[in-house]
Amino acid sequence: MLSQSAIHRSPPLFSARITPSPTPNPAQWHLATNRRAMVRTVVAKKAGAVKSTAVKPSPPAENKETGKEGIEVRVVLTVKNKIKKRLLDKIEDSWEYFVNGIGKGITVQLVSEEIDPDTKVGKRSLVEPVRGWLPKPSDHPYIVDYAANLTVPSDFGRPGAIIITNLLQNEFFIMEIVVHGFSDGPTFFPANSWIHSRKDNASSRILFTNKAYLPSQTPDGLKDLRQYEMASHRGNGKGERKKHDRIYDYAPYNDLGNPDKSDELARPVLGGLEMPYPRRCRTGRRSAKSDPSSESRIEKPHPVYVPRDETFEEIKENAFSTGRLKALLHNLVPALAAALSRRDSQFECFSDIDRLYKDGLIVKAEEESFVDRLIISSVLKNFMTMGDKLLKYDIPSIISRDRFSWLRDNEFARQTLAGVNPVDIQRLREFPICSKLDPTIYGPQESAITKEILEHELNGMSLEEAMKTNRLFIIDYHDILLPYIKRINSLKGRKIYASRTIFLSTRNGILRPIAIEHSLPPSPSNPSRKRVYTHGHDATTNWIWKLAKAHVCTNDAGVHQLVNHWLRTHACMEPYIIAAQRQLSSMHPIFKLLHPHMRYTMEINALARQSLINGGGIIESCFSPGKYSMELSSAAYKSMWRFDMEALPADLIRRGMAVEDPSMPCGVRLVLEDYPYAADSLLIWSAIEDWVRGYVNHFYHDSSSVSCDKEIQAWWDEIKNKGHADKKNEPWWPNLNTKEDLTQIVTTMIWTASGQHAAINFGQYPFGGYMPNRPTLMKKLIPQEDEPEYEKFLLNPQQTFLSSIPSQLQATQVMAVQDTLSTHSPDEEYIGQLAASHANWISDHHVKNLFEKFSARLEEIEETINKRNKDFHLKNRTGAGVPPYELLLPSSGPGVTGRGIPNSISI
Numbered sequence: 001m002l003s004q005s006a007i008h009r010s011p012p013l014f015s016a017r018i019t020p021s022p023t024p025n026p027a028q029w030h031l032a033t034n035r036r037a038m039v040r041t042v043v044a045k046k047a048g049a050v051k052s053t054a055v056k057p058s059p060p061a062e063n064k065e066t067g068k069e070g071i072e073v074r075v076v077l078t079v080k081n082k083i084k085k086r087l088l089d090k091i092e093d094s095w096e097y098f099v100n101g102i103g104k105g106i107t108v109q110l111v112s113e114e115i116d117p118d119t120k121v122g123k124r125s126l127v128e129p130v131r132g133w134l135p136k137p138s139d140h141p142y143i144v145d146y147a148a149n150l151t152v153p154s155d156f157g158r159p160g161a162i163i164i165t166n167l168l169q170n171e172f173f174i175m176e177i178v179v180h181g182f183s184d185g186p187t188f189f190p191a192n193s194w195i196h197s198r199k200d201n202a203s204s205r206i207l208f209t210n211k212a213y214l215p216s217q218t219p220d221g222l223k224d225l226r227q228y229e230m231a232s233h234r235g236n237g238k239g240e241r242k243k244h245d246r247i248y249d250y251a252p253y254n255d256l257g258n259p260d261k262s263d264e265l266a267r268p269v270l271g272g273l274e275m276p277y278p279r280r281c282r283t284g285r286r287s288a289k290s291d292p293s294s295e296s297r298i299e300k301p302h303p304v305y306v307p308r309d310e311t312f313e314e315i316k317e318n319a320f321s322t323g324r325l326k327a328l329l330h331n332l333v334p335a336l337a338a339a340l341s342r343r344d345s346q347f348e349c350f351s352d353i354d355r356l357y358k359d360g361l362i363v364k365a366e367e368e369s370f371v372d373r374l375i376i377s378s379v380l381k382n383f384m385t386m387g388d389k390l391l392k393y394d395i396p397s398i399i400s401r402d403r404f405s406w407l408r409d410n411e412f413a414r415q416t417l418a419g420v421n422p423v424d425i426q427r428l429r430e431f432p433i434c435s436k437l438d439p440t441i442y443g444p445q446e447s448a449i450t451k452e453i454l455e456h457e458l459n460g461m462s463l464e465e466a467m468k469t470n471r472l473f474i475i476d477y478h479d480i481l482l483p484y485i486k487r488i489n490s491l492k493g494r495k496i497y498a499s500r501t502i503f504l505s506t507r508n509g510i511l512r513p514i515a516i517e518h519s520l521p522p523s524p525s526n527p528s529r530k531r532v533y534t535h536g537h538d539a540t541t542n543w544i545w546k547l548a549k550a551h552v553c554t555n556d557a558g559v560h561q562l563v564n565h566w567l568r569t570h571a572c573m574e575p576y577i578i579a580a581q582r583q584l585s586s587m588h589p590i591f592k593l594l595h596p597h598m599r600y601t602m603e604i605n606a607l608a609r610q611s612l613i614n615g616g617g618i619i620e621s622c623f624s625p626g627k628y629s630m631e632l633s634s635a636a637y638k639s640m641w642r643f644d645m646e647a648l649p650a651d652l653i654r655r656g657m658a659v660e661d662p663s664m665p666c667g668v669r670l671v672l673e674d675y676p677y678a679a680d681s682l683l684i685w686s687a688i689e690d691w692v693r694g695y696v697n698h699f700y701h702d703s704s705s706v707s708c709d710k711e712i713q714a715w716w717d718e719i720k721n722k723g724h725a726d727k728k729n730e731p732w733w734p735n736l737n738t739k740e741d742l743t744q745i746v747t748t749m750i751w752t753a754s755g756q757h758a759a760i761n762f763g764q765y766p767f768g769g770y771m772p773n774r775p776t777l778m779k780k781l782i783p784q785e786d787e788p789e790y791e792k793f794l795l796n797p798q799q800t801f802l803s804s805i806p807s808q809l810q811a812t813q814v815m816a817v818q819d820t821l822s823t824h825s826p827d828e829e830y831i832g833q834l835a836a837s838h839a840n841w842i843s844d845h846h847v848k849n850l851f852e853k854f855s856a857r858l859e860e861i862e863e864t865i866n867k868r869n870k871d872f873h874l875k876n877r878t879g880a881g882v883p884p885y886e887l888l889l890p891s892s893g894p895g896v897t898g899r900g901i902p903n904s905i906s907i
């Protein structure tokens with residue numbers, strides 16, 4: 001890592017006194033006072049919008065001290081203060097305004113793109129103090145401008161970087177710096193970054209202009225600073241990270257358990273040969289006392305470390321997702337437990353569930369303020385008496401349109417194509433169906449689903465013909481779950497099977513479930529415990545079939561949450577982000593392209609490790625796998641995760657849901673035309689791919705420019721060898737030698753962060769908010785004729801069903817979490833849209849044109865999807881009571897809308 005002196009080793013341009021000093025010297029103040037800075041408060045039209053003051057280029061001015069001709073420039077810093085403040089903050093701010101007003105708070109120094117022949121680094125301007133005034137009343141009084149005036153010599157060249165030093169006691173958040181006065185117009189330095197106080201870290205900060213440069217194109221004057229920036233992000237891998245740090249490093253998932261609290265909360269380390277896993281951000285906390293391999297816990301309300309610029313809560317709207325989720329996990333969930341734990345019971349009848357939407361629940365809040373933070377969440381509706389809150393749930397869309405749809409087979413099947421987990425269904429390509437598990441441990445490999453059973457449901461068609469004509473499909477959770485069944489079923493209140501479900505594509509274009517196999521591990525007396533269920537035609541078999549489907553939904557809910565949602569989007573993105581921050585400069589074009597898709601993810605993941613996926617957290621409490629949840633996630637990573645298969649077309653081909661067809665836009669043709677997730681996904685994938693390809697082709701002229709790009713090669717190496725270290729020797733990692741290699745890799749990442757996450761995240765409440773439709777756990781196995789429970793079942797099958805699904809407490813907790821996870825905040829940043837605060841992200845006009853085309857294409861896609869949703873031939877998205885498939889509509893308003901593709905994983 002370069003030392004602080006590397007930044008400041010350049011001698012002054014005008015006189016020796018420019019050498020940075022802890023506080024600006026009196027001569028500098030004098031210079032600044034003579035050229036009184038013009039400061040204005042920005043009145044933004046909408047949150048975050050920043051309007052720059054237009055300034056004409058200055059005529060050459062004479063420097064009073066050297067007598068040389070120079071250019072007078074003005075450096076305007078736009079700073080965003082905390083929106084909500086305590087009194088102490090206000091007093092501190094008033095003091096800092098005063099300190100800035102006299103020029104003793106912040107200093108800036110311009111660095112030229114041109115090299116100084118004497119110092120061999122970029123030419124430096126004077127170090128100049130900036131000055132600030134109290135903001136004028138406006139819609140956004142927390143946005144304030146500060147300015148510094150300085151003179152640079154006529155041969156200074158174009159400014160390429162600013163060195164900024166914060167002499168104040170506290171950090172501040174800088175949105176952007178604009179330098180006025182150069183002949184080619186204002187120069188923008190996008191920031192959206194916290195500037196630490198020098199009392200916390202003696203190093204100054206560097207901000208680059210919005211020009212994108214490949215490493216080989218770096219202007220000579222910026223080369224050392226480019227290296228310095230990346231080295232400072234890498235850190236030295238030692239010590240505990242502090243709140244103000246901006247260091248990105250790797251660690252295994254060894255912070256989920258809390259062995260110091262109890263043996264029951266000990267959890268294995270994920271990340272390593274035994275239990276492979278992607279890496280998370282290193283925090284450097286001390287080891288647990290009782291287990292040196294585990295990191296000690298940090299409990300709420302203290303936050304888990306993430307690099308400073310990954311935290312946004314104080315500067316975003318109050319309803320921003322992490323704040324809302326924190327309020328939920330830290331306040332509402334305990335309040336629910338307090339309200340219901342004494343009388344935690346099963347739902348007695350379906351009306352008990354309906355009452356959650358109609359009458360609500362009264363809970364006591366520990367903090368009054370937490371209601372404010374759940375402001376747009378649909379769950380909290382009304383105040384009752386002081387301290388009591390009425391918790392009233394919205395009716396999920398799956399129920400609001402058709403109260404009984406969840407009972408129907410065709411709806412059960414439709415949700416495998418257009419629900420919240422549409423990524424596990426496969427075409428049945430081999431028969432008999434066989435397990436890959438060790439038969440000496442798990443029993444016979446062959447499924448109990450026979451040709452006879454299936455042909456009984458095929459209306460005269462042979463099995464071979466049905467397979468040949470692509471009519472049979474399967475969701476197979478056998479191999480991923482069977483190794484855990486014995487352990488899960490020994491947990492209190494958990495009983496699951498490993499399921500296989502076969503679907504038939506009917507002549508009228510919908511799927512129908514025709515057979516369900518539920519397996520338990522073999523016992524000494526019974527080497528094969530597999531049972532196959534089919535749709536019954538009498539009352540008893542009909543209820544048994546309902547229970548069999550509910551067990552499938554429970555398998556599906558667990559795999560969706562732990563594998564497809566958490567592992568494949570949240571957890572797998574984190575190493576890409578860490579590697580980008582460590583190995584790509586912020587001026588690298590690919591960093592600029594990826595940056596909108598990396599925001600907020602590390603913070604939401606840290607919060608999840610603290611309160612969602614941790615030992616004893618919500619996921620363990622409310623989903624079938626319980627304390628084995630994250631082990632199961634690791635097993636899925638080990639057995640099925642491949643980077644190359646995270647590309648949408650490859651995933652569809654792997655599952656047999658599409659076949660290669662070079663004549664189609666993405667090179668694939670869907671086997672089922674009416675597969676809403678896949679049909680809409682391919683539109684979004686294609687738009688992202690074209691945008692990325694155009695962008696890559698603009699910056700890289702040939703393949704050698706990719707293979708010779710040291711930063712991009714180091715980034716990719718680090719993703720493979722550090723971020724996904726347990727997979728580093730896999731042969732399937734794509735090469736990164738050509739422009740097309742880079743296009744496919746980056747498209748896969750952007751797709752994962754945007755469309756893929758949206759498709760499997762924002763439907764959680766719309767589909768899961770009615771527990772019978774998608775129970776997250778089951779407490780009882782299906783009653784068998786020789787069991788005492790069977791008699792009770794015959795007398796009251798509804799009671800058997802309701803006593804099998806989650807309790808009232810579990811249901812209300814998971815509904816509240818799903819509601820929050822499905823909510824868009826008011827300032828959500830959607831794909832194809834450019835947030836006002838990032839308007840000047842790049843200076844390149846060609847790139848801006850490409851982005852406009854990308855945005856226009858997404859608008860067209862929205863129209864196409866809306867048309868599809870009105871096409872009555874597409875029965876999986878239209879029909880009586882059928883909700884349209886909107887999860888891949890790019891835009892959305894705030895709240896639980898069941899639509900909208902945010903740029904990044906932020907919830």
Ligand SMILES: [Fe+2]
Nearest residue numbers: 570761905907
């Ligand atoms: Fe998510």
